[in-house]
Amino acid sequence: MRYLPAIAVALLVGGTVLAGPAAAEPIPAPPLPDVSGEFPAPSGLLPGLQQLIDQVIPPPPIAPAPEPTGPARQVAPLPPSLAALRLATLPSAVGDPMFDLRPAGLDDLLEGQVIDVRDVRATAAPLMLLPIARALLVKYRTTDAHGGASYATATLIVPAADWPGPGPRPVVVNNLPIDALGRICTPGYTLAHGLHPDTSTTDFVPPTTHIAALRGYAVLIPDHEGPSMAYAEPIVAGHAVLDSIRAVRGLLPDEFGASRFGIVGYSGGAIATHGAVKLIASYAPELAQVVAGAALGGVPADYEILARSMNGNLASGVFMGAVLGIGRERPEILARMNNLAQWVATSPVKDMCGSSYGLAGVLMLPIDIAANYPDPLHSTLAMEIYRATRMEGVKSAAPLYIYNGEQEFWIPADGARNLYQEQCRLGVPAVYRSVLGEHIIAGALGYPEAMLWLDARLRGIPAADEC
Known part of the structure; x- marks a missing residue:
């Protein structure tokens, strides 16, 4: 205080x-x-x-x-x-080279190329409350807002249960609302070091990571603000999300090289999701057939x-x-x-x-x-x-599910509706849901249908187009 x-x-x-x-x-x-x-x-x-x-x-x-x-x-x-x-x-610096150390020769690496990997199962497993086979903190090369080489981290959680569906295990990319200025505030730091006073409640509520793992999905949790903790910068966040997918596919090609990836994010996590889907075509075109869909709510799409x-x-x-x-x-x-x-x-x-x-x-x-x-x-x-921050006129390379509270007074629904209408004009299969309530209530009420929509995309069901 x-x-x-x-x-x-x-x-x-x-x-x-x-x-x-x-x-x-x-x-x-x-x-x-x-x-x-x-x-x-x-x-x-x-x-x-x-x-x-x-x-x-x-x-x-x-x-x-x-x-x-x-x-x-x-x-x-x-x-x-x-x-x-x-x-x-x-x-x-937080005293952990995975988060602090800018590697030598970073400019010579490809986007998404893995720099380092750490097994964090010992600290992540107690937070998952269900058996997991693997928890990996992955550090990889990404790109900053100006096209320069940077790095980011993401945590991959693989449940112990076998994937019950056909084909390779899908992956939920859970863009949490990090909304922070310090590196200790990231979900990656908590999963690597355990709970601490600055761990955010939104790392666990709603329990997207746990629900996805219970469904048999792997979960990828990017620290999408990058080493500068560029909170709310959509280009940095979009690059970090897409390069986390590249990193996992390159690190474990036999396991996830042919997997579907679905992206989800609410509020601050929606900033990263919005940036990622609009950057696929220009920054990571090979992922256009990999990202099956993206669900985003409470969307700060228009500053x-x-x-x-x-x-x-x-x-x-x-x-x-x-x-x-x-x-x-x-x-x-x-x-x-x-x-x-x-x-x-x-x-x-x-x-x-x-x-x-x-x-x-x-x-x-x-x-x-x-x-x-x-x-x-x-x-x-x-x-x-x-x-420029709206990234207006840029077409998402993935189907979209967009929702926002109709009574939202801090992140008004106009921004989300405008995004939906823009993507419809550009020919993107999209769904929009107006949800009762302000930011917290709408987040809770809109969450179940958004997750069901994403679940269907990961199971290979084509997205409905309500434009």
Whole structure:
């Protein structure tokens, strides 16, 4: 609780820059002002306050970033001060090389190529509450939001019972709503190290992993935010999900090389699912016949809608965390933070899980308060970034089941309905279900039918098209 006021300010970072490319190709980065540059006086929601903050509070002391080695990570080199700020906002190491260590020669590996494997059955089996034959933590090469080499981790759970159906055992790709800024918050860390105070309840509720394993399916759980913990960045997440499938197929080709994979995700997990299905055709076309379908609910598909529904209310803490998470991959966000926001973004806040920083919503502060230029949510740049993050006009390569709460006030159903209508226009077999309730109630009520739909896809039944 002692960090709440700081969290609220630091993560109110200028929603102008919820950035993301429309497809696999990165959009050009906008000009990046040096973080020490001056901006016009605010004229929006909080006139004068942004300037006052920077007049009263000096910038935090930040060590210079080391000279880059190897291929440039960004579309264009960052100004030195911004490169140093970005480095200072990245999550801290957790002391486990599977999560912390960037391998040498990463640029020479293929997407999805396995880097390391660890048997985690001893710690994962007690959490599964049913017999399992195997639990593997897999580290593999993936791609960041700008096309640069990165890495990610995912955990593969294989139940002890034989697969009762025909053909090879199918795999459920369970995109959990990680919604976190620290590496310790990932499901992979919990499955590898056991329960700890920051383990998220949503790792186990709803019990998708357990239900799928009871059905005989293998379960693949990606840590889809990547090593930068780029919460809510759909391109990073989509790449990590698709490359986790590639990694499992390459690691165990006799067992899963011909398996069907079905993807599921709710809320933050739907961000990863949305990114993955739209990136299959351009990033991993060989998986178009492998991914049998994707079910996604409580879908944050349109950040322009969220900028209206989650700003300045009880959801603002989550929205702020998402902005900072995206800023780790899209440093133009960081360039637009004022001094106080920089202090907090480089503080222990950067390692917090959603259950901690989400509490900042009780302050109900608008995101404008931490930007260093006026009216950030309505700038020209903001409009372009909202469009790009929607990945609009990109066709899913898999059938879709989309559901959303009709009374949802923080992630309104308009975004999910628009996604459904877009995919129908593009010729994707799709189903949409309007579910009674807000985010939590709708998640519970919509879950059973979504899982039944995914189960049918994994058993080889063609998807109905309700467009």
